[in-house]
Amino acid sequence: xxxxxxxxxxxxxxxxxxxxxxxxxxxxxxxxxxxxxxxxxxxxxxxxxxxxxxxxxxxxxxxxxxxxxxxxxxxxxxxxxxxxxxxxxxxxxxxxxxxxxxxxxxxxxxxxxxxxxxxxxxxxxxxxxxxxxxxxxxxxxxxxxxxxxxxxxxxxxxxxx
Numbered sequence: 001x002x003x004x005x006x007x008x009x010x011x012x013x014x015x016x017x018x019x020x021x022x023x024x025x026x027x028x029x030x031x032x033x034x035x036x037x038x039x040x041x042x043x044x045x046x047x048x049x050x051x052x053x054x055x056x057x058x059x060x061x062x063x064x065x066x067x068x069x070x071x072x073x074x075x076x077x078x079x080x081x082x083x084x085x086x087x088x089x090x091x092x093x094x095x096x097x098x099x100x101x102x103x104x105x106x107x108x109x110x111x112x113x114x115x116x117x118x119x120x121x122x123x124x125x126x127x128x129x130x131x132x133x134x135x136x137x138x139x140x141x142x143x144x145x146x147x148x149x150x151x152x153x154x155x156x157x158x159x160x161x
Contacts, residue, residue, distance in 0.1 A: 030060025030096065037129050037145040046120045046153035047161035050106040054129045054145065056092060057099035065093045066131050070104055072111065073134075075124040075148075078155075079113050084134055087127075109158055111151065118158035122151045 036055040044050060058064055070088040074081045088104045111125065112118040128134040130144030 028060075028064055028066070030058055030062045030064035032064070032066045032094070032131055033057045033059045034130055034143055034145050036101075037127075037147050039127060039147050039149045041149075042147075043150045043152060046122055046151050046156055047108050048151075049108055050127070050149060052088075052104040052106060052127060052129065053101060055099055055101050056094060058094040058096055061096055063093070063095045065091055067091050068102055069128075069130060069132065070106065071128040071134055072106065073126040073128070074111075074113075075126060077113055077123070078119075078121060079115055081113060084128065085110075108161060112158045119155055120151075120158055120161065121155045122153055124148055124150050 034054055034056060036053070038053045040051045040053075041048075052070060054068070056066060056068060058066075068090050069086060071084040072087045073084045087106050087110045090102065090104070092100060092102065094100055106127065108120055109118070112120050126146050126148050128144050128146045132144060134144050134146065136144075
């Protein structure tokens with residue numbers, strides 16, 4: 001094998017074509033609503049971690065569990081990167097009619113790209129939070145929220161942070 005790129009070989013690199021059954025695809029006996037997605041800080045230094053919070057509400061008639069998923073998208077990168085990458089998830093039980101606020105940490109190393117070494121680059125990123133992948137066409141009732149954040153400073157090797 002001479003071509004080691006992942007382009008066209010895994011759903012993460014298929015370009016605009018969505019997989020038939022994306023990660024997180026499934027059904028539930030209840031419905032959920034996401035709101036109040038907060039990224040802190042919205043502008044961070046290249047080596048800093050990002051704190052994410054989101055409120056999950058069970059709007060259905062039954063108690064249920066939801067797998068809350070966070071995906072990261074690079075808006076520009078010096079090398080090919082996935083369309084979006086899963087950076088965190090958590091299974092959460094929520095009683096009918098109740099809500100819960102969840103917090104996550106997105107580590108700087110999760111933004112690193114491989115350029116002969118793991119490199120952290122400045123730029124703009126989009127973070128998605130929801131019960132499924134962003135842009136899912138065939139879907140269970142659950143929306144995906146998104147928010148942008150920026151990374152400032154010069155590009156640096158991950159081991160230099």
